[in-house]
Amino acid sequence: DIQMTQSPSSLSASVGDRVTISCRASQNINSYLNWYQQKPGKAPKLLIYAASSLQSGVPSTFSGSGSGTDFTLTISSLQREDFATYFCQQSYIIPLTFGGGTKVEIK
Amino acid sequence: EVQLVESGGGLVQPGGSLRLSCEASGFTFSTYSINWVRQAPGKGLEWVAHISGTSRKIYYADSVKGRFTISRDNAKNSLSLQMNSLTADDTAVYYCARDREEGYLTPDYWGQGTLVTVSS
Numbered sequence: 001d002i003q004m005t006q007s008p009s010s011l012s013a014s015v016g017d018r019v020t021i022s023c024r025a026s027q028n029i030n031s032y033l034n035w036y037q038q039k040p041g042k043a044p045k046l047l048i049y050a051a052s053s054l055q056s057g058v059p060s061t062f063s064g065s066g067s068g069t070d071f072t073l074t075i076s077s078l079q080r081e082d083f084a085t086y087f088c089q090q091s092y093i094i095p096l097t098f099g100g101g102t103k104v105e106i107k
Numbered sequence: 108e109v110q111l112v113e114s115g116g117g118l119v120q121p122g123g124s125l126r127l128s129c130e131a132s133g134f135t136f137s138t139y140s141i142n143w144v145r146q147a148p149g150k151g152l153e154w155v156a157h158i159s160g161t162s163r164k165i166y167y168a169d170s171v172k173g174r175f176t177i178s179r180d181n182a183k184n185s186l187s188l189q190m191n192s193l194t195a196d197d198t199a200v201y202y203c204a205r206d207r208e209e210g211y212l213t214p215d216y217w218g219q220g221t222l223v224t225v226s227s
Contacts, residue, residue, distance in 0.1 A: 032212075034213050036152075043218065044214075044217055046213070046214065049207060049215070050213075055215065089213075089214075091211065091213045095154055095166070096142070096157075101152075
């Protein structure tokens, strides 16, 4: 199985900050990488698919980059509604696997 | 509007069985592959099972293989997950999640989830 490792596991930031979250795959997954946002008690929401494509309806403050084994989710200007947990997921092969999550908290 | 609504969760004893359902609307159900993904309390996301639109391709996580069965009824726009021989490790919120495209392994729409608690 492909292991997905996210870093950091948590971070504190202020509204307006630029935030980056990293995700590393245990093997080459090309651009088969998705990012999700999850708020407490809610289902995950797809933000970015295929490493860098913005899902419809997602603000352009979110962007994704990377290929191969190293990927990044960037929030260019953190908004109050962005405080949540973020997960990466590889869509290269079954079993689908997720990163452990990064909790973005208010500083 | 795409909607997925899970049901069937609840409290079950270890070794017991439960059947989850997922009712879909707002899209052509038969042309999308669907996944079950679970999340134990306070933990991360774990993929459980995948079924193609025609049911020809079915896959399971090793942790549930031989105990869980995924199926779908395209005439009724519904998906099921039959869970047998349940253990405490199966305690989680279970989500059904549609793939963005058939076989694309990218869940884009998720249901609200249904909680399964395995405890005596």
